[in-house]
Amino acid sequence: MASRVDVAVIGAGPAGLAAAVAARERGAERVVIIERAEQLGGLLPQCIHNGFGLLYFKRDMTGPEYEKAFIDMARSRGVEAMLEAMVIDLDAERGITAVSRRHGYMKIKPGSVVLAMGCRERARGALGIPGTRPAGVMTAGTCQRFVNIEGYMPGSRYVILGSGDIGMIMARRLTLEGAKVEAVVEIMPWPGGLIRNEVQCLHDFGIPLLLEHTVTFIHGEERVEGVTVAKVDAERRPVPGSDRFLPCDCLLLSAGLIPENELSCRAGVEIDPVTGGPVVDQNRQTSVPGVFAGGNVVQVHDLVDWVSWEAEAAGRSAAAYADKGRLKRADGVRVLPGKNIRYVVPQFISGKDDVTLHMRVTRPGLKATVKVGGVMWKRYRTVRPSEMVILEVKGQALREAGVKGELAVDCEIRGGD
Amino acid sequence: MSPRETVICIGCPLGCRVTAVTDRKGTVTALKGAECKQGQKHVLEELRNPVRTLTATVRTGDESFPLLPVRTSRPVLKVMLRPIMRETAKVKVKPPVKAGDIVIANVLKTGADLVATADWPAPGEGV
Structure with a gap:
């Protein structure tokens, strides 16, 4: 070079x-x-x-x-x-x-x-699931590579932890390839992926989606023999007595x-x-x-x-x-995530030019209004943590509002989930 | 057919839960819960004859590139997904293949072709 x-x-x-x-x-x-x-x-x-x-x-x-x-x-x-x-x-x-x-x-x-x-995908070590360390525990993306690129089926009976898009897509793919997917287990009260995937990957094939559930134990010595699944409370802690055993030879992780x-x-x-x-x-x-x-x-x-x-x-x-050899920074204004907003990208804007804000909400809701400081607002019929909220802000509106320093973005949610 | 059936519309991220009321002959008499006209159309279609695009792989016999990704050229009836999967297991393709090449024409008389979605051999270094 x-x-x-x-x-x-x-x-x-x-x-x-x-x-x-x-x-x-x-x-x-x-x-x-x-x-x-x-x-x-x-x-x-x-x-x-x-x-x-x-x-x-x-x-x-x-x-x-x-x-x-x-x-x-x-x-x-x-x-x-x-x-x-x-x-x-x-x-x-x-x-x-x-x-x-x-x-x-x-x-x-x-x-x-x-x-x-x-x-990259969150792996078992980052999830801290108790149990043995048998073969058959892998991320959904690893399984996707095995099945779609290398031509291996890593198991015949699956439990999928986390309802991210890759996990739901693999649930469908594995089912079509002849495997049995026992359940998709999601710790949150709402699915982690897109609605179209919930419908086309899970509902189409009758695969149960267990919301507010998690895997509390992995069983098996050489190979996964099953997992214990339990309901969780509002603090995401397993509810005693709610646990049950799901037999499987593979546990896929689709948890972020x-x-x-x-x-x-x-x-x-x-x-x-x-x-x-x-x-x-x-x-x-x-x-x-x-x-x-x-x-x-x-x-x-x-x-x-x-x-x-x-x-x-x-x-x-x-x-x-x-x-x-240089590019003037467009960082005159810092954008701050406010009410019900987890983050906003870009974190800095010029405050003078048109800009598209990408953001994630903290919880799902109906009839939402996203407010960009006193500059503008936009109504959304629905917002979900699994879907990015995209908002275009005109430079003229920013200039007219005379935005300086910081700009908070809030999301008012009037309806429930 | 049950007199009431609920379908989640996937026409947009809104994901309306639409309930269809049907009479004894199975004709839809009312739709409740759809926020838009397109959604109503989608839900009617979903009740009458739900269709899906199928994506899968077929064997190549090549060690370093054992699978070729394929899709149906258009959505097919949902009930045809498994039968088409069985067809994909029967075929083996030979290189070179270009994305868009037909692997199985008019698969199981669905009116859809099974087509390759990638070039094989894959493009190498140098772009």
Whole structure:
């Protein structure tokens, strides 16, 4: 990598691909994606189900089809990719250290960096489920890779802990492949994934969804033989006497996704403790100049379409930074999550320009009104923690309101669940 | 058919719970709970003949790329999902395959083709 790299993108999932394409379109000469896997696309190749691209392409696509659309764009725009290359360090001056079998040890100093490392699944160790440590306990995404890419069925009788989208999609996939899914167990009073997945993956196949339940014990020596499932109280603690045994040979975990920010932390990027991702301004610039971020590394999105759009913004900004060697921060106003709002991204906005706010509510509700300070409000017939609330705010409205310093976003919920 | 049936509309994130009242012949006489006209249409369709897009994989026989992802080219009747799954187990594809190539034409006379959703071999380094 002797020659100059304008924009280096870390990760070739949907965010990395979209960021790279956008950076090229914004005029960056040399855009290189560094990817640790042997192929492009991140997790998309194993997401063989449909439901992708409905917003971005106005078409119902599968994961591989969505991936191919972006790979084709990347190819036609002259994006370069280094596969099986692992970034092991990123410093505060955008210095990248990477290793690959083919290129050896590499030092790259690009004009700007886009963080697009995505997220990973919460594993058993982070959930603290008591019991033995037999084979057959894995995340839903690991199982998805076994079944959809490698062609293995890891078990024949499943319990799925957590009703995230991947878990529900795997419930359907495994059922269609001939397995029995005993139940999807969800600790919260509402499902963790999209409604369409609850209907098409669980209801369609008569798979029970046990809300306000959790797995309290894993049984089996060599192999999982079953799990104990119990009801939980309002504090999410198991209710004594409510436990029962569910036989199974596999326990899948679909209990949340965690943005992957080890590299961001090495570079000294400020992390939002709520999102688990970098604090970004309106241009998706992090606290480290010239380092941008987009996609699930910033916040766990509900739909890939939003990942692509967010990463494009990061890619465009990265191209602008690489060109001028600087990009003015769009951080005049700090956006604060208020009532019933868990987080808002971006955390900083210019306060002058049009901006799209992405946020998550803390609880589901009907007849909700999201208020952006005294600037504007918007009504939503329904809000759910599993779905991002997207709100476009006009720069003119921000200027007219004379917003300075901080801007709180609140959600008033008038109806129940 | 039961005189009342509840369907969750998945036309939008609202997820209306729509209750359909049917007469003895099974004709829907009233719909309650749908917030919009499109939702009513969706629910009627869901009661009359529910359809789904099926996605699955077929074997390739290749060690490093053992499965090719496939989908139905259009939604098929829900009752056809399992029968089509059995068909996917019977076929084996040979490279090269392009996304969109037909793997099984008019699968089980549903009017839908089973088509590949990925290129095989997959694109390599250099993009």
